[in-house]
Structure formats: structure tokens, C-alpha cells
Amino acid sequence: MTAPAIELKGISKSFGPVHANKDIDLRVMPGTIHGIIGENGAGKSTLMSILYGFYKADRGQIYIRGDKTEIADSQAAIRAGIGMVFQHFKLVQNFTVLENIVLGAEEGAFLRQSLARARTLLKELSEEYELHVDPDAKIEDLGVGMQQRVEILKALYRRAEILILDEPTGVLTPSEADHLFRILEGLKREGKTVILITHKLREIMEVTDTISVMRRGEMTATVNTADTSPEELAELMVGRKVLLRVDKTPSKPGEVVADVKNLRVVDSDKVERLRGISLQVRRGEILGIAGVAGNGQSELLQVLGGMQDATGEVRINGEPIDLTGTKSDARTRRARGIGHVPEDRHHEGLILNFHAWENVAFGYHHAPEYNSGPLMDNRAIRQDAEAKIAKFDVRPANCWLEAKSFSGGNQQKIVIARELEREPDLLLVGQPTRGVDIGAIEFIHEQIVALRDQGKAVLLVSVELDEIMSLSDRIAVMFDGRIMGERLPSETNERELGLLMAGITDTDREHSVAEIEANLAHVAGKVV
Amino acid sequence: MSYADIIQILDSSIRLGTPLLLACLAGLYSERSGVFDIGLEGKMLVAAFFSAAVAAITGSVWIGLLAGVAASVVFAMIHGLASITFRGDQLISGVAINFLAAGMTVLIAQDWFSQGSRTPSLSGDARFSSIDLPFADALSGVPILGPLYSEALSGHTILVYVALLAVPATWYVLFRTRFGLRLRAVGENPGAVDTAGISVTRLRYSAVLICGILCGLAGAYLSTGLAAGFTKDMTAGRGFIALAALIFAKWRPWYALFACLLFGLLQAISNRYSTLDLGIFEIPNAFVLALPYILTVVILAGFVGRAIPPRAGGEPYVKER
Amino acid sequence: MDKLPKWVDVALIPLINLALALIVSGFVVALIGEDPFNALSVMVRGAVGSTYGWGYTLFYATNFIFTGLAVAIAFHARLFNIGGEGQAQLGALGVALVCLALPWPHWIIALPFAILGGALFGAAWAAIPAYLQAKRGSHIVITTIMFNFIASALLVYLLVGILKVPGSMAPETARFPEGAHLPSARDVLAVIGIPFARTPLNVAFLVALVCAWGVWMLLWRSRLGYEIRAFGQSEPAARYAGISPLKITMITMLISGALAGLMAINAVMGEQQRLIQDNVLGAGFVGIAVALMGRSHPVGVLLAAILFGALYQGGAELEFETSVPREMVVVIQALVILFTGALDGMIRRPLESLFARRKRSTSGVPAE
Amino acid sequence: EPGLIIDLGGKFDKSFNESAYNGAQRWVEETGGKYLETELASEAQREQTMRRMAERGANPVVVLGFANASTLEKVAPDYPETNFVIVDMVVDQPNVQSVVFSEHEGSYLVGMMAAMASESNTVSFVGGMDVPLIRKFACGYAEGAKAANPDVTVIANMTGTTPAAWNDPVKGGELTRSQISQGADVVFAAAGGTGVGVLQTAADEEILSIGVDSNQNYLHPGSVLTSMVKRVDNAVYDAFQAAADGNLQTGVVVKNLESEGVGVAMDEHNADLVTDEMKAAIDEAMMKIQSGELVVHDYTTDDSCPSLTF
Numbered sequence A: 001m002t003a004p005a006i007e008l009k010g011i012s013k014s015f016g017p018v019h020a021n022k023d024i025d026l027r028v029m030p031g032t033i034h035g036i037i038g039e040n041g042a043g044k045s046t047l048m049s050i051l052y053g054f055y056k057a058d059r060g061q062i063y064i065r066g067d068k069t070e071i072a073d074s075q076a077a078i079r080a081g082i083g084m085v086f087q088h089f090k091l092v093q094n095f096t097v098l099e100n101i102v103l104g105a106e107e108g109a110f111l112r113q114s115l116a117r118a119r120t121l122l123k124e125l126s127e128e129y130e131l132h133v134d135p136d137a138k139i140e141d142l143g144v145g146m147q148q149r150v151e152i153l154k155a156l157y158r159r160a161e162i163l164i165l166d167e168p169t170g171v172l173t174p175s176e177a178d179h180l181f182r183i184l185e186g187l188k189r190e191g192k193t194v195i196l197i198t199h200k201l202r203e204i205m206e207v208t209d210t211i212s213v214m215r216r217g218e219m220t221a222t223v224n225t226a227d228t229s230p231e232e233l234a235e236l237m238v239g240r241k242v243l244l245r246v247d248k249t250p251s252k253p254g255e256v257v258a259d260v261k262n263l264r265v266v267d268s269d270k271v272e273r274l275r276g277i278s279l280q281v282r283r284g285e286i287l288g289i290a291g292v293a294g295n296g297q298s299e300l301l302q303v304l305g306g307m308q309d310a311t312g313e314v315r316i317n318g319e320p321i322d323l324t325g326t327k328s329d330a331r332t333r334r335a336r337g338i339g340h341v342p343e344d345r346h347h348e349g350l351i352l353n354f355h356a357w358e359n360v361a362f363g364y365h366h367a368p369e370y371n372s373g374p375l376m377d378n379r380a381i382r383q384d385a386e387a388k389i390a391k392f393d394v395r396p397a398n399c400w401l402e403a404k405s406f407s408g409g410n411q412q413k414i415v416i417a418r419e420l421e422r423e424p425d426l427l428l429v430g431q432p433t434r435g436v437d438i439g440a441i442e443f444i445h446e447q448i449v450a451l452r453d454q455g456k457a458v459l460l461v462s463v464e465l466d467e468i469m470s471l472s473d474r475i476a477v478m479f480d481g482r483i484m485g486e487r488l489p490s491e492t493n494e495r496e497l498g499l500l501m502a503g504i505t506d507t508d509r510e511h512s513v514a515e516i517e518a519n520l521a522h523v524a525g526k527v528v
Numbered sequence B: 001m002s003y004a005d006i007i008q009i010l011d012s013s014i015r016l017g018t019p020l021l022l023a024c025l026a027g028l029y030s031e032r033s034g035v036f037d038i039g040l041e042g043k044m045l046v047a048a049f050f051s052a053a054v055a056a057i058t059g060s061v062w063i064g065l066l067a068g069v070a071a072s073v074v075f076a077m078i079h080g081l082a083s084i085t086f087r088g089d090q091l092i093s094g095v096a097i098n099f100l101a102a103g104m105t106v107l108i109a110q111d112w113f114s115q116g117s118r119t120p121s122l123s124g125d126a127r128f129s130s131i132d133l134p135f136a137d138a139l140s141g142v143p144i145l146g147p148l149y150s151e152a153l154s155g156h157t158i159l160v161y162v163a164l165l166a167v168p169a170t171w172y173v174l175f176r177t178r179f180g181l182r183l184r185a186v187g188e189n190p191g192a193v194d195t196a197g198i199s200v201t202r203l204r205y206s207a208v209l210i211c212g213i214l215c216g217l218a219g220a221y222l223s224t225g226l227a228a229g230f231t232k233d234m235t236a237g238r239g240f241i242a243l244a245a246l247i248f249a250k251w252r253p254w255y256a257l258f259a260c261l262l263f264g265l266l267q268a269i270s271n272r273y274s275t276l277d278l279g280i281f282e283i284p285n286a287f288v289l290a291l292p293y294i295l296t297v298v299i300l301a302g303f304v305g306r307a308i309p310p311r312a313g314g315e316p317y318v319k320e321r
Numbered sequence C: 001m002d003k004l005p006k007w008v009d010v011a012l013i014p015l016i017n018l019a020l021a022l023i024v025s026g027f028v029v030a031l032i033g034e035d036p037f038n039a040l041s042v043m044v045r046g047a048v049g050s051t052y053g054w055g056y057t058l059f060y061a062t063n064f065i066f067t068g069l070a071v072a073i074a075f076h077a078r079l080f081n082i083g084g085e086g087q088a089q090l091g092a093l094g095v096a097l098v099c100l101a102l103p104w105p106h107w108i109i110a111l112p113f114a115i116l117g118g119a120l121f122g123a124a125w126a127a128i129p130a131y132l133q134a135k136r137g138s139h140i141v142i143t144t145i146m147f148n149f150i151a152s153a154l155l156v157y158l159l160v161g162i163l164k165v166p167g168s169m170a171p172e173t174a175r176f177p178e179g180a181h182l183p184s185a186r187d188v189l190a191v192i193g194i195p196f197a198r199t200p201l202n203v204a205f206l207v208a209l210v211c212a213w214g215v216w217m218l219l220w221r222s223r224l225g226y227e228i229r230a231f232g233q234s235e236p237a238a239r240y241a242g243i244s245p246l247k248i249t250m251i252t253m254l255i256s257g258a259l260a261g262l263m264a265i266n267a268v269m270g271e272q273q274r275l276i277q278d279n280v281l282g283a284g285f286v287g288i289a290v291a292l293m294g295r296s297h298p299v300g301v302l303l304a305a306i307l308f309g310a311l312y313q314g315g316a317e318l319e320f321e322t323s324v325p326r327e328m329v330v331v332i333q334a335l336v337i338l339f340t341g342a343l344d345g346m347i348r349r350p351l352e353s354l355f356a357r358r359k360r361s362t363s364g365v366p367a368e
Numbered sequence D: 001e002p003g004l005i006i007d008l009g010g011k012f013d014k015s016f017n018e019s020a021y022n023g024a025q026r027w028v029e030e031t032g033g034k035y036l037e038t039e040l041a042s043e044a045q046r047e048q049t050m051r052r053m054a055e056r057g058a059n060p061v062v063v064l065g066f067a068n069a070s071t072l073e074k075v076a077p078d079y080p081e082t083n084f085v086i087v088d089m090v091v092d093q094p095n096v097q098s099v100v101f102s103e104h105e106g107s108y109l110v111g112m113m114a115a116m117a118s119e120s121n122t123v124s125f126v127g128g129m130d131v132p133l134i135r136k137f138a139c140g141y142a143e144g145a146k147a148a149n150p151d152v153t154v155i156a157n158m159t160g161t162t163p164a165a166w167n168d169p170v171k172g173g174e175l176t177r178s179q180i181s182q183g184a185d186v187v188f189a190a191a192g193g194t195g196v197g198v199l200q201t202a203a204d205e206e207i208l209s210i211g212v213d214s215n216q217n218y219l220h221p222g223s224v225l226t227s228m229v230k231r232v233d234n235a236v237y238d239a240f241q242a243a244a245d246g247n248l249q250t251g252v253v254v255k256n257l258e259s260e261g262v263g264v265a266m267d268e269h270n271a272d273l274v275t276d277e278m279k280a281a282i283d284e285a286m287m288k289i290q291s292g293e294l295v296v297h298d299y300t301t302d303d304s305c306p307s308l309t310f
């Protein structure tokens, strides 16, 4: 019997008081694709970062191909033949592809030689693995899919035998993801070992040979893919049965709440981010906006939420709202009945160093019930906060804790409570379940549907196609600042939406990956 | 204004631009590596003091230079310790270093020399003397370019030429060597450098070290090249002007040369003309003297366009919270 | 998950940092051949050993309260205002113009107008860097430093020109009229029969206390303060909440500049009673150290300002009594900034892991 | 015990303050007496320093420079028992002695020497802080230069407008270089510590320079043509001595050419530079000034200068 490519024994790691990995054992056989799943914060990235020498474990041993190996830093991991593609790419944005690839793997003190050699080798590699990139392109001009290729090439350039990919598909369209999986299959055939972290149960079922499940810093199970099911995996992850589908009644759309016509946004680099968006959201319906990140969805939310100026026309309940000028800020939007659960709760939705009660008033701090005379009525805010925290089951139910002390799911609950309890006519929701585990997802989805059932309009933006498909009453697909088409969830499928997300509208025809890539690359230059 | 005047002003610009240039390149290394440094001023000041003091004691400007550089490096390491190892606020550390330099130099000057806050006047080997470039005399007769070479360019002290040569050298190091590639990378995305198995800490410390050395040269030039001894606060805001030049230059070596020469030129002009007659109105003396500062603001406000600093600049690299 | 108990954060760490700064200062004193303990006792006696000492200590403290609050409020909006020096200079100009404008009958009438003048001019000087930061992204640290230089050029221009007393040599204005002199602590305390040395401590101290209370109310009780603090924590979040970055940057810097400008009430109207060129005494910079020491909280600023006032007064005595130059104070100040501001992590992180270990051993926080 | 407050720039500025310090030292050497001394740290601490001196019981308290005037005006009445002496400015208080110098007269003499020594017919002046007092120097200098040679060009520059201008030798050097490039071959520095840089540059560039306040001839022998000495030392010495004798006169004391309050330094360091012709010329001018036949224009009387524009 061959030695496992990787064997981890008793790995533990703490960040301050957070015990991210607890006594973890893991075996991965060579020439296999091994999946790791688990809720957010379960410790997957931490474990892999330890393997890659990015973090140092507090305890435990690492065996590579049967030999006990000390991995003091990433250089040691690279020497041991390990390559890693991080969840957040580790690329230097204003360097060329070539420069990124040689960084840290230079030969000699002068660059000319290293770059020349890398250029030839890169050409060979990209042909061998169908990973075509322009070596002289700047990273900031490449789309995420391309950037991921650079990361993979970086690992292969360093002769990685074991390749770790941390949530590689979150940023890809379905066809790009398929292409990636074909490449992984190729690597596997060559005898290389792949570790794949993902949240998407369907994907993991398709490509992996074995799967490990992590929960709360512990390794709870390792199973053969052939012997398991998505339902079982979900249960292993969360520790209880979960509904993977949202349970909702058909929508009963009423009159138009938000009427958007020809919305245009030009950013500070003079790039047109929204190129004439028109859409309507009605009472009692959820309009889902699908698209690859960076195609204008964020700008759409920001414009409607009053965080960015635009041209065009937006009417709320028939009344036009100001899109440029002094009356176009988020405060006036709220006064007009627009609630907003922002995409990035850490940087937008919450002030992490404020107490929970202070965050409950955030954005509504001018509301009369939170003020008495010229000063803020902190007592009233705290009472309201306590009520909301109780109703939304935020844990721990302590309004004096700072927002940063809550876990991701509970932070999101605070934001949702704040925005939903105001019963806005139009609710803008961006990535409501990003970084939220399956248990909390269920709760948040229920709340959004409940709001819809009250007859409110909801505009949902998410990069998770599953979420869009299951929550929306109507789906619009955005690509390059435009709406490529609208579909009803019941009348479409992932393949069709995926093509629309890549900017291809004749969805009846078969399309090559190259064609999709060419289309996406067109937008990439503008995506930050 | 005659051509001879222009040559004289250029000559003076080079002299006055040199400390700015050295400090600006110092800042360039540090900030390219992601460590912001508003303590250039302080490092120049300690270097100016120690080089003059040690030169006065030993009678050798070279030993003085070494002492100045060493002092500047010590201060640079304090900044490194605060901003790299202890992940402190880089601005605050820089402010502290400027104060520390302002106080320490006076304190030590008083203790060593009891001449108020100054060192004895330097003369002979305790100062840098000017060197003539080859053929300076022979070429001085050539029209236009001759005087430019023999009067403006030639006849400065060695440190002026070191500063001028440091520009192409910096360009080469930054864009043609492994060290430069890594340095630029660590200022943009330390995570990329770290995962490539290169120590972020070591890279940043080396950048801060180079910064210290160059600031040391700048300070030594002030007190042993430009002047003949140290006086209290003799840097007079040059460190901040160098910083403005760095932003103006968008963190690039050749642009830094031009920015510093521009500021040198402004100083040369304000030295030469106490008021400036612009035809429509006359700028009074107080504002001619403030011209470099005013121009700095104007440049920062309008002309640089968007100067994008190294992306990871100013932020300590935190791997584990 | 609070990493440290509050008392450690607000009291223990600053005290340790201060102690470290003083220990290093002691070494410096020893290095220049003086007895650090003697120096310390001279300083302490000089600063708080007599009503004369107290008078000067609190006089300096008053300056530092104003500039410290100025830096502190800007810190809350994550703006690093190094321009206190220039803003105070301009504030001095404002106060002087008001005081010289009319033959004021009584200080009670002059004071409100002087406050207005100082605040307005100080704020105006902060407005340009603020606008450039908010609109053009020009780094406020550099622009405010430049504005310090420009302020002193402007003041010089005025003091050697139109504001100078004709025939006088010194670049300074005429003396303020009698009715624009603030009563000193000696005058005030004499009314209730307490003898006090002749020092420049004056009613501006009370104005400073009111300002400290006002800043506290503003920051933690008003919507504006809420917005300032939120903006300081996260600009995108502020925009999300309908807080205009331009507005907050401008307002915060205007308040900050106004507070710095108010320093002139104490220094110019209270002591110098005429506008001189170097009227700020570096207090704009000391404000940075004061705000850092005081953790940007008005109460902390108050305490730190008194500490620095004592340091200044003690330093002056040190120069009289020993051969330690007054620049020693600058060194101490630098070390305080260094230890409390920049090397904070040196103390904080070991303490954090100490408390984290204690916490984990008692409660055992899981990963989730 | 008398007290001396050394002004900004420090007691070893080789110029104004140093002269005062030397006067105090001479008094100590000659009488064996003791005195209190402190150095001013900043403009805004004048008042505290003065009060502190008075509180310590120093009598008289000698302060140096015009910048002290308004502070003294305020402090003196609070200490009626203490006598004060101020140099360079008149303070009208019953317990103050004001010592003023006729700098324009001394400057006139060195101006004449400069013009006579100049081969390029261009002489220059580097002032410290741009204040009337320094313009008084410059104006007297220009008057003298023009008197000796009506065709002479006088270039005048001020180092700055802040007290930092007393202490910026680098700028002093640059100003000198620029003046040299404009043809100047004799430069008069009336700039405190900045003058050190002026004299240094003049020596480096091999032109002549003229020192100020103290006798600075020794700094660069063979390069310093002469120094316009201002006997601040005498003023301090006299004040200390008078106080010791108990007969310090308050009121204005004028120290002019006649009372040897100002003058031209002649010693072994500049003997080779000064021609007999120069000596004769300045002797003649000195006599005329003393007799009142020649009145040198004093800039501060009307804030203007007939022979120099600023």
C-alpha cells in the first residue's frame, strides 16, 4: 500500500481565544481529489494554511508521502511539493502574470534571466494543462477566473505535487467551474493530489473521491464520495437536519414599488459600471439579480441605497427620487422606505467597534424615536435593541457586546433585524448569506420570504446561483453593467443562467469554454 | 535674468535639491515596502548632528559620515520596530521620531560641546570639499552647455554625485533585481510575498534600513557639505518636502529626481529673490519663503492627479489577529 | 470577544507606557551627566510644589487641553490633524483682531467675541486641508504640516506689516486694551481670600473645562458625534448609513481647528496680551501626545494635559536649577508618543495573550 | 546678584548673545562676583523666564534684544523692587534701563570699507530676521558704501521673517553664493548664527566678509575684512557693575560711536586686509559723525532708506 500523500496528526491551532483547529487528523491518498466541507469558520482555511506553512500549528505533526516534515514557512511547503490557491488570491495587482509567477521562485539576484526562463516554462505549462494566460497582462486587468489560473500556474511552476484549492468556484460561472474541474481531473490523472475546499455540496459530489467534514474546529467525518449524499453531508456539517430548499408559496405580485429606467453609473476611472439598467420590482415579489461578481450588481445596490450617484430615473411608489445632488444620500432613501442589507456587513452594515445597541440605530440614528431634543436618547435605543435582539434570536443576547464579538451569522442577524423591522417598502439585499452557515441561512431566508409575504418588494443580489434560484420569484441576469435577460425560476436552469452570466444571449446553442472566456475577459479589465 | 544667473540658480538648485533627493529616495524604499515614513525629517536631523559632531571631534568628515548614517539607522530601526514588529501606527511613530530627534540633538549638542545647540564650526578635513568633474575647465568655454556642465553640474561635494547616481541605481534595483521585485511586491500585497515563502518582516526591515542609510547621507550632507556644522532644527522641514516630492513623483525614482530638483529650484529662487514680481502683483517675502510649502499643497491638491500609494502602505502586516 | 478588560485598556496600558517613557527619559538624563532622581524631584517640586508651580502647570495644561481635544476629536473621525500648531496661530490672530478691534469695557463682554474670533480663524485654517482631503484625497498629514509653515509665514507677514505698531521694532501687535485682559487665578482667588502666586493661569482654564465637557457630550450624546465616530471606524459604512464623508470630514476638522484656535484665549488673551509671532509654544504638537495618552477621551485628555503641563513647568524649572536643557521635555514628549502611540503593541500583545490564556483556561471559548 | 537672560540663538552664537555673555564673564573675572544666567527656549516663554529671574531675586535682570520689550513692559511693574536692563529697545518704565546702540553709524563705517575693498563695485548684505533693526544695519551699510563709492551696487537679502532666520547658516551660505553670482565680493552679515554660514561661504568662495556684534575677525583670518562690533558686552558689564555699586541709572542709555558703543574691529587677523586709505577714510567719517557734521540715516526713524530699497 502506498503512503498517503498527506497525513496530518493532531493538529491544533488557536487565534487568541478562538480555537480554530482542535486535534485534527487527516489522510489524503496520492492521485485523488479530496474534498473538505464545513460551515464558515469551521477551520478549513486555517487547516490548509497550516499545511502550507502560512500559519504555524500550536500542536501536531505533518507527514508528506510518509515522511514527517517540518513546515516552518511557505518556502518549506513549496519545497515539499505543496501548492495552494487561497480563498483570497495572493497576487500583486499591478504586476504582470510573469512577475507574479517568478516572485519568490527567482533564479539569481537579477530578473532578466528568471523572467526569460519563466516565460518558456509558462508556455509549456499552459499548453499542457490548457491554462492559457497572457504572461504580460497585468493582474488588475484580468478577471477572477483568469487570476485563478495564474494562481494554479504559480503552484505548477513551483512543481507542486499536492495542490490545495480553497473555495475556488465561489467566483466562477458554472462553465468556468466545469473547466476548472476538467483541469483538476487532468492533474489527478498525472498522479497529483488535489484538496478542494468548497461549500457547494453538488460540486463536491461531482468531482471528489473522498470528503472530510469539519465542524467547529473539529474533523467530524471522512467519507467516500460514492457512499454519501448531499443531505447526509449537510447534516454532518451542521449537526442537525437542514432543509436545502426554501419553502415558499407562489408570489402574488402587486403594483410596482420600484421602477428603474436607464440607470447609468460612471466610476472615478471613467469606466461605465451600469450601462442603462431598467427593471421593476413589485409588491409581494422577490426579484433576484444573478451575475458574476463585478458586473454591476454592487453598483445597482449602491445607487438604489443612496451610496452612489447615477443618471437615469428611479421611482419609488410612483414618486421620482433624486439620483444626483444633495438629496441622494442613504438617509433620504431610508426616509423614502428603502431598507438595505448591504453586501459587506463588516465594512458597510456594521461598525464593528460599536456596541450592538449602537448598531441597531445605525442609519436610523436620526429617527425621532431614537432622539430627544438635540441629543440622542440612548436609553430608548437600548430598549429597542433588546427587543430586536430577542426577536431575531441573536446570540449572545447582550446588547452591550461590540459587534465584532458576534459570529458572522449573528452579525448578519443584527443587520437583518435592523432593516427588516422597519418594514421597508423596498428591501435591498446583497449577499444575505455570505459567510453565514447553513443553520442561519435557513432563518434569514425565512425572514426575507416573510417580508415578501407582507406585500413588500425585495431586490436580492447574490452570486450564489442556488440562492437566487431558490429564493427569487423572478430572476434578472446582469453582465457588464447590463441586464441580459429575465427568467422565471421555474422556466430556466443553471446552464442557461450561466450562459447569460457570461454575456451570451443565444442560449439555445452549445458554447465552447473559449467563447465564454473571451466574453468574460472583455469585462475583466474593468473589474476591480 | 541672464544665462549666467540661470546657471547660478541651477547650481544652487542642485545643492539644495540634494538633501531632498536623498531623503526622497530614502522614503521611496521605505514606502515601496509598505512602511510609511514621516520621520524622514527626524532621521536627517540626527544624522546631521552626529556627522557634524563626530567630524568636529575626530576631524574626519568620513568618520562623521559613518556616525551620522549609524544614528539615522538606529532611528530607522526604532521606526521598524514600532511599525513592523509591534504593528504600531506608522504615522505616530514617525511623529515621535521627529520629536525625539529634535530634542536629542539639542540635548547631546549641549552636553558635548556646551555651545548652545550647535556643534563647533567645521573646517578642512572635517567638511566635504567640492570636487570638479573631469574636463570641467576644458569644457567651460563651450557655449550654453559648457557653463551648465562646468559651473552648475561640476564643483559639488561627493554626496551630490552620490545622490544623483542613486537615482539610476534605485531604478535598477527596483525594476531589474530580485530584491526590487520582492520589495515592490511587499508594498502592494504582503500576503503574496508571504505565501511565496519570503519573509515580509525581513524585506521590510531591509527597506527601512536602506531608508535609514539614505537619510543619514542626506543629514550628513546638510551639516558637513552644505553647511559647516550643526545648528538646531537645521533640517527646517526638508523631510516633509521630500515626502511631498515623493508623492509628486508617484513613488518613482526618475520622477523623484525631477520633483526634488523642482523644490531645490524653488528654494534657490526664494534665496535669490526676496520678493517675486509677477507683473500683476508682487509676492511679499514671507510668502516667497513659504513658496515650497504652498507649492506642496497645490501639487498635492491638484497636479499629481491621483497618486496611488503602494497599496499595503501604512498598514502593518497582520497574519493572525 | 473583548480581548482585554476595560481597566487594562484605559488605565494599565497607558500607565505602563508612561512609566517606560519616563524610565528611558531617566536614562537620557543620566547619559548627559545629571542625576535622574534629582532631576525628577526638581521637576516634581517645580511643577506642583507651590502655587507658583501649580499656576504655571495649569496654565500650560489649559493650552494642551485645547490642542489635545482638537487632535482627539479628529482622531475619532480617523483624521490625523498635525496642524494644531498652525490653527492655534490663526486662532491667535483671530483673538488678537477681536481684542484690538474695540476698546472693550470689560472682559466679560470681550471674552465671548474673542472665543468666536479664535474659533473661527482656527476653523478656517483647518478647512482647507479638510476640503483637500475630502475632495481631492490630499493627505491631511502633509497638508496640515504645510499649513503650519504657511500659517507662520502669514502671521509674520501681518506682524511685520499691517499689524505692527508703527515705530516699534518687534514683530508684534499693540497691547490689548485693559478691558480685554482675562482675570488671573490670583485675581479671582484673591476675591475669596486665597493667596496665589502671580502666574498666567486665568479663567481660560474654565473655558477649557467647559470645552472638554462639550466634546464629551458631542461625541457620545449627539447625532453628530455618533456620525463622527462611525465615519472614523469605517467610511463605507458611514456612506451606507447616509453620513456624508465630505460633511463629516469638514465639520470634524472645523471643530478641531476651532478647538486649537481657542488655545489663544489662554495664551494670547490670558498671558501674552498681544499677538507675538511664536505664540503657540509647540502646544499644537503636544496636543498629539496628549490625545494619544488620553486615548482620545476628554477625561483622558484632561488628565494627560495636566501631566504634560506639569512636565513643561517642571522642565522649565529643570533648566533653571540644573544643566539639563529644556529640550529634555521634548524628548520626554517624544518618548511618550513613541511608547503610547507607536510601541503600544509591545505591551498590549503580551498582555492580550496573558488575558486570553487566563480566559481560555477559565471558560474555553470554542471556534464558533 | 545680577541676572542675565540669554536670548534665542544661545550664548555661543559668536555674535550678539556671545558678546553679552562675554561682558558678564569679564565682570565675573574682574570682580569675582556671581550672577544668574538662563537661556531663553522660545519666544512665548519670555514672560515666564523674566518672572522666574525676578522671583529668584536677581537684580538687575538684563534682557537682550528688542523682542523682550513688550514682555518687559508688562513684567517690570509687577516687580518694582527689581531693576531691569533691556538692550536694543526702549521700555518706558521707572525701573528699566534701556540701552540702545547706533548700529547705523557702525554699519556706515563698515559699508565704507566694503565699498573700498570691493573690486567688482558690488557689495552685499545678509540680514537675519527681516525687522527694522536689521534694516537699520543694512541702511547704514548702504549709506556708507555709497558715500565711499557712489557707483557701488548694494545687494541686500534677509534670511527670513521668523526667529529661525537668526539660526540658518545653510540659507545664509546660499544667500551669499547667490550674491557672489551677482557680482558681490564683500558681504556684511548681520544675522546672528546665520552669519556663521555667510562668513564660512565667503571664506570658501574667497571673497571678503564683515562680521557683526562680536569681533568675528578671528573666524576666518584673511577673509573677514572687519566686524561691526556692538558692545553689548560693555552694556552688560556696565549694568552689572553699576548695580554692584548701587547706582544703576534707569532710563535710556544711548551707546553710539562716540561712546564706543559701536565700532569697527581692527586686530591682527584683518591687519593685512585693511588699507591705510580705508583707515583714513573711516577715521574721517568717524570724526564727522561724532561732531555731528555727518548724520547717518537711521532706518527706524521713518522706516525708509534713501540708498537701499528692500
Ligand SMILES: Nc1ncnc2c1ncn2[C@@H]1O[C@H](COP(=O)(O)OP(=O)(O)OP(=O)(O)O)[C@@H](O)[C@H]1O
Pocket: A015, A016, A018, A019, A020, A038, A039, A040, A041, A042, A043, A044, A045, A046, A047, A087, A435, B319, B320, B321, C367, C368
Ligand atoms: N488570522 C486569524 N486571526 C484570528 N482568527 C482567525 C484568523 N483566521 C481565522 N480565524 C478564526 O478561526 C476560525 C476558523 O477560520 P477559518 O478561516 O479557518 O474558517 P473556514 O472554515 O475557512 O471558513 P470559511 O468557510 O468562511 O472560509 C474562525 O472562527 C475565524 O474567525
Ligand SMILES: Nc1ncnc2c1ncn2[C@@H]1O[C@H](COP(=O)(O)OP(=O)(O)OP(=O)(O)O)[C@@H](O)[C@H]1O
Pocket: A018, A040, A041, A042, A404, A405, A406, A407, A408, A409, A410, A435, A436, A437, A440, B321, C001, C367, C368
Ligand atoms: N474581525 C474580527 N475581529 C475579532 N474577532 C472576530 C472577527 N471575526 C470573527 N471573530 C471571532 O471569530 C468567531 C467566529 O467568527 P465567524 O465569523 O467565523 O463565525 P461563524 O462561524 O461564521 O459563526 P456563525 O455560525 O454564527 O455564522 C466570532 O465569535 C468572533 O468572536
Ligand SMILES: [Mg+2]
Pocket: A044, A045, A046, A087, A166
Ligand atoms: Mg476559509
Ligand SMILES: [Mg+2]
Pocket: A039, A040, A041, A407, A408, A409, A435, A436, A437
Ligand atoms: Mg459563520
